[in-house]
Amino acid sequence: xxxxxILDQRTPEERDRAFLPGAGKTxxxxxxxxxxxxxxxxxxxxxxxxxxxxxxxQAVADVGCGTGNxxxxxLAATPTARVTGLDPDGDALRRAARKARRRGVALTLVQGYxxxxxxxxxxxxxxVSSLALxxxxxxxxxxxxxxxxxxxxxxxxxxxxDFGGQAEGHAPHSHGWAHALRHLPSLLRSRVAHSPVVARNxxxxxxxxxxxxxxxxxxxxxHADHAFGRISFVxxxxxxxxxx
Ligand SMILES: C[S@@+](CC[C@H](N)C(=O)[O-])C[C@H]1O[C@@H](n2cnc3c(N)ncnc32)[C@H](O)[C@@H]1O
Numbered sequence: 004x005x006x007x008x009i010l011d012q013r014t015p016e017e018r019d020r021a022f023l024p025g026a027g028k029t030x031x032x033x034x035x036x037x038x039x040x041x042x043x044x045x046x047x048x049x050x051x052x053x054x055x056x057x058x059x060x061q062a063v064a065d066v067g068c069g070t071g072n073x074x075x076x077x078l079a080a081t082p083t084a085r086v087t088g089l090d091p092d093g094d095a096l097r098r099a100a101r102k103a104r105r106r107g108v109a110l111t112l113v114q115g116y117x118x119x120x121x122x123x124x125x126x127x128x129x130x131v132s133s134l135a136l137x138x139x140x141x142x143x144x145x146x147x148x149x150x151x152x153x154x155x156x157x158x159x160x161x162x163x164x165d166f167g168g169q170a171e172g173h174a175p176h177s178h179g180w181a182h183a184l185r186h187l188p189s190l191l192r193s194r195v196a197h198s199p200v201v202a203r204n205x206x207x208x209x210x211x212x213x214x215x216x217x218x219x220x221x222x223x224x225x226h227a228d229h230a231f232g233r234i235s236f237v238x239x240x241x242x243x244x245x246x247x
Contacts, residue, residue, distance in 0.1 A: 005107050007100040009093070012115040020116065022091040023138040023200065025069045032094055036070055042230055044134070047164050048076035051133055054224055054236055055162040059083040061128035064154065066117045066147065067135020071099030071110065073164075077131065078108045087111040087121055118146030122154040130154065130161040136209060137166055137201050144203070148216035155241040161213065167204035167235030168226055201232070213239040 013020075026035045039045075051073065057063055060083050065074045068088030077086050088110060090096055096112045103110040113121040117139050120130065130151045139147060151161050213221035218239035225236040 005104050005109060007103045007110060007112065009096045009100055009112045009114055010121070011093075012113050012119065012121055013091070017091075017116065020091070022116070024092050025095055025138075029092075029094070032070075032092075032098070035095070036072070036098070039072065044229075045072065045076070047227060047229065047234055048073045048133055049080075050225065050227065051131060051162055051164040051236060052076045052080045054238065055129055055131055055160065057081045057084050057129055060085070062122070062126060063087070063129040063131060064089060064120050064122055064127055066120065066130060066132040066151070067138060068099060068112070069095045069135070071096075071102055071112075073131060073133040074099070074110055075102065075106065075108065078110065082108070085109075085111075087113060089113045089115055089117065089121060091116050116143065118143045118150055120147075120150045120154045124153055125156045125159075127154045128156065128159050130159075131163075132161075133164040135165065136163055137204050141203065144212055145216065148212045148218070152216050152218060152241055157241050157243040159241045161218065161237075161239050161241075163209055163237045164234055165204055165209065165237075166201045166232045167209050167237070168207065168223060168233050204235070207235075209235065209237045210239075213237065217242070 026032060057077055059081055063077055063084050063086045065086060065088045068074050068090045071088055074086045074088045077084050088099055091114060093114055096114055100112055210221045210223060219242040221239035223235050224238045227234040
């Protein structure tokens with residue numbers, strides 16, 4: 004069986020640092036993989052991986068990896084990629100580790116926060132992240148973008164899949180259970196779109212975040228109309244400095 008260890012890079016102060024877990028509540032974690040599988044999130048992961056274009060042997064950090072599903076999609080497409088999953092949630096990482104052992108894939112797991120990516124300067128080929136950026140508070144988002152720029156080699160690429168793009172219309176009023184059931188998909192979409200954490204990503208905020216950090220060419224390269232809401236696939240590149 005593959006030996007998968009979880010490295011804890013949190014400082015003593017960070018051990019009490021709050022974070023928003025994958026399913027919103029820590030007690031919902033056991034349902035996370037089932038819920039996201041039923042909701043078709045795997046297709047979003049596969050699309051993100053295809054867009055990232057990871058080559059054999061390349062170094063990849065999956066930021067906010069949770070139970071590891073995007074990392075596993077990377078490894079399914081490119082088995083020799085060297086993938087590190089980063090997340091503050093120790094329970095989610097333990098699930099990721101169990102899954103990696105069962106699948107017999109090599110994966111490094113690090114417990115920590117998005118604003119300190121576990122990589123030396125300019126050593127990563129790719130930073131990838133799915134459905135995690137809206138979990139990251141406003142102060143840390145800017146720090147994440149700067150740290151991704153630091154950790155990527157010149158020409159290295161960040162690929163993010165998360166709720167985003169342009170904001171949707173107003174939240175519908177409630178008209179009772181029958182109405183709610185009939186309109187469940189659109190109600191869900193609307194609830195997600197109007198949640199204050201998802202609002203962080205509205206109006207192409209991810210593109211702006213990466214541009215302000217110094218990435219070149221940050222743009223939405225694709226989008227998907229998912230049951231939970233509009234998913235934006237954003238990519239950007241660490242600029243290659245020209246020799247004088
Ligand atoms: C909705 S889950 C997405 C998990 C996985 N990427 C996926 O696509 O299934 C969001 C993840 O972001 C993580 N998260 C929350 N705050 C974070 C932070 N400051 N830095 C890194 N990850 C964070 C949560 O613990 C959770 O695992």
